[in-house]
Amino acid sequence: xxxxxxxxxxxxxxxxxxxxxxxxxxxxxxxxxxxxxxxxxxxxxxxxxxxxxxxxxxxxxxxxxxxxxxxxxxxxxxxxxxxxxxxxxxxxxxxxxxxxxxxxxxxxxxxxxxxxxxxxxxxxxxxxxxxxxxxxxxxxxxxxxxxxxxxxxxxxxxxxxxxxxxxxxxxxxxxxxxxxxxxxxxxxxxxxxxxxxxxxxxxxxxxxxxxxxxxxxxxxxxxxxxxxxxxxxxxxxxxxxxxxxxxxxxxxxxxxxxxxxxxxxxx
Amino acid sequence: xxxxxxxxxxxxxxxxxxxxxxxxxxxxxxxxxxxxxxxxxxxxxxxxxxxxxxxxxxxxxxxxxxxxxxxxxxxxxxxxxxxxxxxxxxxxxxxxxxxxxxxxxxxxxxxxxxxxxxxxxxxxxxxxxxxxxxxxxxxxxxxxxxxxxxxxxxxxxxxxxxxxxxxxxxxxxxxxxxxxxxxxxxxxxxxxxxxxxxxxxxxxxxxxxxxxxxxxxxxxxxxxxxxxxxxxxxxxxxxxxxxxxxxxxxxxxxxxxxxxxxxxxxx
Amino acid sequence: xxxxxxxxxxxxxxxxxxxxxxxxxxxxxxxxxxxxxxxxxxxxxxxxxxxxxxxxxxxxxxxxxxxxxxxxxxxxxxxxxxxxxxxxxxxxxxxxxxxxxxxxxxxxxxxxxxxxxxxxxxxxxxxxxxxxxxxxxxxxxxxxxxxxxxxxxxxxxxxxxxxxxxxxxxxxxxxxxxxxxxxxxxxxxxxxxxxxxxxxxxxxxxxxxxxxxxxxxxxxxxxxxxxxxxxxxxxxxxxxxxxxxxxxxxxxxxxxxxxxxxxxxxx
Numbered sequence: 115x116x117x118x119x120x121x122x123x124x125x126x127x128x129x130x131x132x133x134x135x136x137x138x139x140x141x142x143x144x145x146x147x148x149x150x151x152x153x154x155x156x157x158x159x160x161x162x163x164x165x166x167x168x169x170x171x172x173x174x175x176x177x178x179x180x181x182x183x184x185x186x187x188x189x190x191x192x193x194x195x196x197x198x199x200x201x202x203x204x205x206x207x208x209x210x211x212x213x214x215x216x217x218x219x220x221x222x223x224x225x226x227x228x229x230x231x232x233x234x235x236x237x238x239x240x241x242x243x244x245x246x247x248x249x250x251x252x253x254x255x256x257x258x259x260x261x262x263x264x265x266x267x268x269x270x271x272x273x274x275x276x277x278x279x280x281x282x283x284x285x286x287x288x289x290x291x292x293x294x295x296x297x298x299x300x301x302x303x304x305x306x307x308x309x310x311x312x313x314x315x316x317x318x319x320x321x322x323x324x325x326x327x328x329x330x331x332x333x334x335x336x337x338x339x340x341x342x343x344x345x346x347x348x349x350x351x352x353x354x355x356x357x358x359x360x361x362x363x364x365x366x367x368x369x370x371x372x373x374x375x376x377x378x379x380x381x
Numbered sequence: 382x383x384x385x386x387x388x389x390x391x392x393x394x395x396x397x398x399x400x401x402x403x404x405x406x407x408x409x410x411x412x413x414x415x416x417x418x419x420x421x422x423x424x425x426x427x428x429x430x431x432x433x434x435x436x437x438x439x440x441x442x443x444x445x446x447x448x449x450x451x452x453x454x455x456x457x458x459x460x461x462x463x464x465x466x467x468x469x470x471x472x473x474x475x476x477x478x479x480x481x482x483x484x485x486x487x488x489x490x491x492x493x494x495x496x497x498x499x500x501x502x503x504x505x506x507x508x509x510x511x512x513x514x515x516x517x518x519x520x521x522x523x524x525x526x527x528x529x530x531x532x533x534x535x536x537x538x539x540x541x542x543x544x545x546x547x548x549x550x551x552x553x554x555x556x557x558x559x560x561x562x563x564x565x566x567x568x569x570x571x572x573x574x575x576x577x578x579x580x581x582x583x584x585x586x587x588x589x590x591x592x593x594x595x596x597x598x599x600x601x602x603x604x605x606x607x608x609x610x611x612x613x614x615x616x617x618x619x620x621x622x623x624x625x626x627x628x629x630x631x632x633x634x635x636x637x638x639x640x641x642x643x644x645x646x647x648x
Numbered sequence: 649x650x651x652x653x654x655x656x657x658x659x660x661x662x663x664x665x666x667x668x669x670x671x672x673x674x675x676x677x678x679x680x681x682x683x684x685x686x687x688x689x690x691x692x693x694x695x696x697x698x699x700x701x702x703x704x705x706x707x708x709x710x711x712x713x714x715x716x717x718x719x720x721x722x723x724x725x726x727x728x729x730x731x732x733x734x735x736x737x738x739x740x741x742x743x744x745x746x747x748x749x750x751x752x753x754x755x756x757x758x759x760x761x762x763x764x765x766x767x768x769x770x771x772x773x774x775x776x777x778x779x780x781x782x783x784x785x786x787x788x789x790x791x792x793x794x795x796x797x798x799x800x801x802x803x804x805x806x807x808x809x810x811x812x813x814x815x816x817x818x819x820x821x822x823x824x825x826x827x828x829x830x831x832x833x834x835x836x837x838x839x840x841x842x843x844x845x846x847x848x849x850x851x852x853x854x855x856x857x858x859x860x861x862x863x864x865x866x867x868x869x870x871x872x873x874x875x876x877x878x879x880x881x882x883x884x885x886x887x888x889x890x891x892x893x894x895x896x897x898x899x900x901x902x903x904x905x906x907x908x909x910x911x912x913x914x915x
Contacts, residue, residue, distance in 0.1 A: 149703075150417070150684070150687050150703060151687055151688055151691050151703055153417050153418055154418055154421060154422075154570060154571075154688060155688075157418050157570035157571075158569055158570050158615065158616065158619075161567075161568045161569060161570055161615060162568060162614065162615055162616065167570070168488065168491065169416075169417060169418055169459070170459065170460060170488075170492075171461065172459070172460050172461045172462075172494075174460070174492075174494045175460060175491075175492035175493075175494050175495060178491065178492045178493070178494075179491055179492065182491065192703070192704065192706070193704060193706050193708070193709060194704075194705065194706045194730070195706075196461070221702065221704075224702065224709075224712065224713055224716065225704075225708070225709035225712045225713065226709075226712070227706075227708045227709050227712075228709060300695075301695045301696060301894065302692055302695060303688060303691035303692050303695055303701070304688070304691075345891075346891045346894075346895065347696065347890060347891030347892075347893075347894035347895055348692065348695060348696055348890055348891070348894055349692065349696065349886065349887035349888060349889060349890025349891040349892075349893075349894070350887045350888065350890075350891050352616065352692075352887065353616035353617045353619065353620060353887060354616060354617065355616060356614060356615055356616025356617075357612075357613045357614030357615070357616040357617050358614075358616075359614075359616075360568065360613075360614035360615055360616070361613065361614055417684070420684050420685055421685055421688060421689075421837060421838070424685050424837035424838075425836055425837050425882065425883065425886075428834075428835045428836060428837055428882060429835060429881060429882055429883065434837070435755065435758065436683075436684060436685055436726070437726065437727060437728075437755075437759075438728065439726070439727050439728045439729070439761075441727070441759075441761045442727060442758075442759035442760075442761050442762060445758065445759045445760070445761075446758060446759065449758065463728070619883065620883035620884045620886065620887060621883060621884065622883060623881060623882055623883025623884075624879075624880045624881030624882070624883040624884050625881075625883075626881075626883075627835065627880075627881035627882055627883070628880065628881055
C-alpha cells in the first residue's frame, strides 16, 4: 500500500477534500453524547474542521439540540444512567428527523452491561459504527476477521469502521483500508473518539455513509501524520493534531493518503 | 478604533494592569459552576491569571466553597439537574455574603428550558452578564441593538457584556467597545467561557463591575492577539493563550488594546 | 540537597528507571475515580508513561473495571453522590482482589463533608495517600510536622506523600525528601492529581509502596523540570510535561533528581 496507490485512492482523496470543503462552508451542527475524557477534544476537533459542536446530556433539552443538529454522535465511553437516558431521547429524535448518527462503543469489551447496550444500539441501524479490534470482537463475540466485519455491517445495515494501525471500512459489499496515521495517536486519550466526531461532521454534509466514514478517518490519519512531524510526544501531538485538521487541504491529503480500495467483497 | 485610541482607552489599560496586579497579589478564590467543555480551561485560565479556582457542584459542599470564595461564576453550558440545584444553593450563599457573581448563559438560544432559567437568574441581579449576540437575542427576545442591551442592563441592574469580533460593555448609562482579539479564538471550545472566568477574577478584587468586566475582556482579547502570533491553528492557540494571560503586563495591554469609550449612552 | 546527593538517591534513580521500564513493558491497567478537572490530564499522563487508564464511575460497571485493573486511584476532587457510591464499590472490589490503591483527598481542607469521607477512606489502609500541606493538616487536624506525618502513616498503615516545593514521603519508619520540580507546575490544574496517577501506575508493577511512591513523584518532578525548560507559562508547560513523562529515561532522572534520604525516622 503506497501513498494514494490506486485510482480509487486518488478519487477518495478528492472526495475527502470536497467533503471537508462542504463542512467548512456549511458549518453543520453535530450533537455529541460522549465520554468525560473525550468532551473537550471532540468539541475542539469539530470546531477545527469547521463544524459546530454541542454536548448536552440533559433530558430536558437533548431532543431540542438533536432536532437542530445535522448529525449525532453516540459514544459509550462514559456509561452512566444519565447518558443512557439521553441516548434514548436523542435516538428517538434522530429517527424522527432522519438525522444521520454514528455509534462509538468505547471499551464495550470491558463490561457486560456496556456491550449489551451497544448491541441494542447497533441494531437501531446507525449510519456508521466505529470500533477497535477488541470492541468489535466483543460486539460480534467472534474473532473479528474481515468477513466477520462484513457480516456485522450487513446485519446492522451500517458502515463499520474498525480502526487500528490500519483502518478497515466495510459496508458488507466493499472494503477500504486506510493506513495513514502515526503510533503516537494511540498514546493520547480520546483521539479515536475525536476521529468518530470527524466522521459525524462528514455525515452531516455527505449522504453516502461509506464515503463520509472514509473521509473522516482519512482526515484524522493524515492530520495525525502531519502533527507527529515535530511532536516530541503525545502531549505536543494533540494541539498539533487540532491545527492539522484545521489546515487540512487536498495537497496534504494526497501526500499522506495510504489507501487500498475500496474493493468489492468477494464472498 | 485604533490601539488605545483615546484618553479613556489609556486609562482603561492602566486600570486593567492594576486589577491584574491585584489578582496576582491576592490570589482570590473563584468558585465556578461551569460546563463540561469549559471546566479544565476555566481552571487553567484562573490559575494563569493568579486566582484559585474551585469547581464543585455537590449540594453537600457548594455552599461551603462559595462561602470561602471571593467571586462566583455561573455558566449554563451544561444544564443538568445537579447543576441547577448547585446554582440555587450557590446564589443563596452569594446573596448572604454579598459575593459578586457573573452569569454566562451559554447556548440559551438553543433550548427553551435554558433561556427560561437564564432569565430567572438574570433577574437575581448578577454583577455581570456575559453573552454573545444569539444568547442576548434569546434572553431579550429582540434584535440585540445597543439600545436593547442598555435596557437589559438597566432592567437587571447589571453590567452586560455582549462578546464577538467587537465586544460591547454597557451598564445602561455608558458603553465601551473592545475590538482586541483574534478570529482563531472562536475556533477553540470554551475560550469565551474562560473570558467570563477572567471577569470573575477581576470582580473578586475590583468593586466597580463595569471596570472589572472591561478588564477581564481586555485581558482575554489582548492575550488572544499575542497567542495568535505564531499559532498555526486553534490547537496551539490555547496553550499559548494561557501563557499569554500568565505573562500579561501593562506594556502588552497598551500595544494591543483596541478600545472605544466608555462613552455616555445618549438616550 | 544536590542532584542525586547521596548513595540512597543514586539507588532511587535506578529503581525509578527500572519501575518505569516495567510500566512500559507491562502496560498495566489503572482505574481512576477522579475529578472533572483531572480526568483528561490523568488519562494522558497514564498513556504517556505506558499504562492503560479507565475512568468509569458507573455503579453498573465500576466493579468490573476494577476487577481487571492492576491499580486503583481514588481522587476526591469532585465529591458528588455518584462518585462516593463508585468509590465504595471500587474499594470493596479492590479489597477482594488485593489491588493496590492510592488516595488523593483533594481540597479536603475546604469542606467538612469531604474531610470526614477522606478520613474514612484513609482508615481503609490505602497503599498510599498523597496530599498537600493544607490537606494533611485537615486530615490530621494538626500542624503537619514531619512527626505528625510519620504518625499518620503508622496509624493508617500507609505510605504518606506530602507534596509541595519539596515532597516528603514517609511510611512512619523512614523519610525521603524530593525537591525536583518547578513552580510553574502549581499554576496548571490537576498536575498534582496526575502525579498521583503516576504513583498508581508504579504501584501496579512494584510491590513496595514506598518505592512506588518515590518513583511516581520523582518521575513527575523531573518531567516538570524538563518541561519548564522552554515553556513560557503554564499553558505550554502541560503538553511538554506529558512529552517529558513519555520520554523519561535513566539519564534524565539522574540529572534532575534532587533527593535526600530515605533516612530512618529518629523517634
